[in-house]
Amino acid sequence: MTHILVLGAGYTGVAAALRAARGTRRTGGRVTLVNASPRFTQRLRLHQTAAGQRPAEHLLADVVAGSGVELVLGRVAALDPAAREVRLDDGRVLGYDKLVYALGAVTDASVPGVAEHAYVYDRHDQAVRLAERLGSLTGGTVVVAGGGLTGVESATEIAESHPRLHVVLLSRGRPGAMMGPAARTYLDQALERLGVEVRAGVQVMKVLPGGIELAGGEHLDAAATLWTAGTRGLPLAAASGLSVDTRGRIVVDATLRSVSHPDVYAVGDAAAVSQPFGVLHGTCQGGIPMGLHAGDVLADELRGRTPRPFRFGYFHQPLSLGRRDAVIQFTRPDDSPRRWYLTGRLAVAYKEAVSSSPFPTFRMLKRGLVPVRAFALTAGLG
Numbered sequence: 001m002t003h004i005l006v007l008g009a010g011y012t013g014v015a016a017a018l019r020a021a022r023g024t025r026r027t028g029g030r031v032t033l034v035n036a037s038p039r040f041t042q043r044l045r046l047h048q049t050a051a052g053q054r055p056a057e058h059l060l061a062d063v064v065a066g067s068g069v070e071l072v073l074g075r076v077a078a079l080d081p082a083a084r085e086v087r088l089d090d091g092r093v094l095g096y097d098k099l100v101y102a103l104g105a106v107t108d109a110s111v112p113g114v115a116e117h118a119y120v121y122d123r124h125d126q127a128v129r130l131a132e133r134l135g136s137l138t139g140g141t142v143v144v145a146g147g148g149l150t151g152v153e154s155a156t157e158i159a160e161s162h163p164r165l166h167v168v169l170l171s172r173g174r175p176g177a178m179m180g181p182a183a184r185t186y187l188d189q190a191l192e193r194l195g196v197e198v199r200a201g202v203q204v205m206k207v208l209p210g211g212i213e214l215a216g217g218e219h220l221d222a223a224a225t226l227w228t229a230g231t232r233g234l235p236l237a238a239a240s241g242l243s244v245d246t247r248g249r250i251v252v253d254a255t256l257r258s259v260s261h262p263d264v265y266a267v268g269d270a271a272a273v274s275q276p277f278g279v280l281h282g283t284c285q286g287g288i289p290m291g292l293h294a295g296d297v298l299a300d301e302l303r304g305r306t307p308r309p310f311r312f313g314y315f316h317q318p319l320s321l322g323r324r325d326a327v328i329q330f331t332r333p334d335d336s337p338r339r340w341y342l343t344g345r346l347a348v349a350y351k352e353a354v355s356s357s358p359f360p361t362f363r364m365l366k367r368g369l370v371p372v373r374a375f376a377l378t379a380g381l382g
């Protein structure tokens with residue numbers, strides 16, 4: 001028996017575990033999946049949770065039921081790659097032959113005050129806490145820091161659900177800067193329609209209990225501050241001696257194997273994965289194919305086959321603008337914008353299909369129905 005231990009049951013860890021279980025069951029694989037909480041965290045919908053909506057809950061036990069994957073609930077506290085052991089925070093120790101590290105990322109809290117005073121999306125309960133705070137306010141300002149897709153989705157969702165609150169979106173560059181000019185103009189109009197005040201070209205120096213301080217000394221009062229401006233890998237990867245990049249993500253080779261520890265694979269937001277156009281940034285779009293690929297690599301290894309390199313190209317940037325509007329920017333494989341984009345109802349339906357798609361994918365994976373590299377075939381790169 002080869003014991004495959006998958007750490008983290010988010011989108012990518014579940015994909016890896018289900019794929020590995022299916023691919024190795026005839027060659028003596030045993031798969032254990034470890035996660036801190038019993039629920040599946042729908043990270044793609046945390047901005048909806050923060051705005052006070054209640055997206056459907058999925059228990060991990062149901063997600064993996066019937067797959068042969070053993071689920072262990074516990075928080076990973078430390079790794080010892082030399083001893084091939086993982087320690088949980090309650091003292092349990094789990095051994096492995098092969099490890100898939102899929103613990104995601106956490107907020108980069110290097111700006112003073114973020115850890116103490118800002119709301120973040122690291123865990124589901126933190127989005128719930130923000131929802132409670134927003135629900136308790138009768139007025140005032142909510143600051144959303146970060147003009148990337150998560151910041152824009154959060155600002156629009158909060159503004160639509162809480163029209164009595166004044167939402168300010170702070171961004172170093174222009175919000176949605178990665179999109180093409182037409183999609184960006186649409187996004188700007190949506191922000192204006194929802195009453196979101198955009199402050200572009202600003203830098204936050206400090207988050208305070210009741211506001212924030214900008215470079216130059218300007219102070220903004222805020223009844224709540226949501227921080228979406230950057231993530232990092234968990235410190236435990238570097239602490240265990242694994243090679244990590246400047247953002248704490250595990251550096252892997254073309255088969256998603258750690259460059260420093262050959263029994264360790266890393267996928268999703270936790271991994272620094274290079275493609276010819278650069279290092280991938282954290283998305284489900286790229287993360288689920290990585291999870292599937294890691295499962296296939298492990299199956300190949302057990303069969304004595306040479307694993308294939310991971311190849312991926314981006315396809316789209318799907319962006320919700322509240323529940324009634326959205327904009328989808330189609331992209332080249334390197335994530336640069338193409339001319340095509342969708343808006344309005346069609347875009348809302350598209351975005352909803354994207355956000356719901358992991359669950360049918362997991363069901364198909366349990367039945368062995370997801371074709372090899374199905375998700376990596378985007379943009380003709382597969």
Ligand SMILES: Cc1cc2nc3c(=O)[nH]c(=O)nc-3n(C[C@H](O)[C@H](O)[C@H](O)COP(=O)(O)OP(=O)(O)OC[C@H]3O[C@@H](n4cnc5c(N)ncnc54)[C@H](O)[C@@H]3O)c2cc1C
Binds near residue numbers: 009012037046121287
């Ligand atoms: C609001 C929002 C909207 C987004 N929208 C999109 C989108 O439209 N399209 C897209 O492609 N991407 C989107 N993303 C990004 C996407 O959600 C992430 O890239 C994706 O979740 C990464 O998957 P993952 O499996 O690597 O990490 P995660 O989904 O974060 O899963 C990590 C898992 O590890 C568990 N864990 C963490 N630490 C420990 C520990 N110490 N011990 C045990 N378990 C632990 C967590 O509980 C979690 O289950 C969005 C992100 C946000 C926040």
